[in-house]
Amino acid sequence: GKGRLLDHLPPERIPGFVDRTxxxxxxxxxxxxxxxxxxxxxxxxxxxxxxxxxxxxxxxxRTSSISAEAVSQIRELIPAESGTGGQSSIDYR
Incomplete structure (x- = not known):
């Protein structure tokens, strides 16, 4: 369906979804x-x-081209981690 993830899957249900997956x-x-x-x-x-x-x-x-500035702003909010691919070594919980 359309809409935001957090409108369809309440935050309290996300850990169960992630863990089960x-x-x-x-x-x-x-x-x-x-x-x-x-x-x-x-x-x-x-x-x-x-x-x-x-x-x-x-x-x-979303119908326009991807903006390098917008990508940079989003990327700055996600911590970098070393290594390539595979499961994350960082547990943000």
Whole structure:
């Protein structure tokens, strides 16, 4: 369906979703009209990735091109970690 992730999946249900998905040996991503303020709300749940589209297009909306400035702003909110690929070594919980 349409809409924001946090409108469809309340924050208190996200840990169960993430844990169950990882217990099945799957990577888990969270997406759905995510915005910058959602990053600190979602990182504690330790998803393998966060998915963005509209937030990366700046003020023009999701139908326009991706904005380098918007990408930079979102990236600055996500802590860097060493290594490439694989499961995160950082537990934000």
């Amino acid at each position: 990882k217990s099945l040996g799957l990577m888990v991503g969270l997406s759905g009209s995510l915005e910058a303020p959602d990053i600190p709300r979602l990182l504690p749940f330790a998803p393998d990735f966060l998915g963005f589209r509209g937030a990366l297009c700046g003020h023009s909306g």
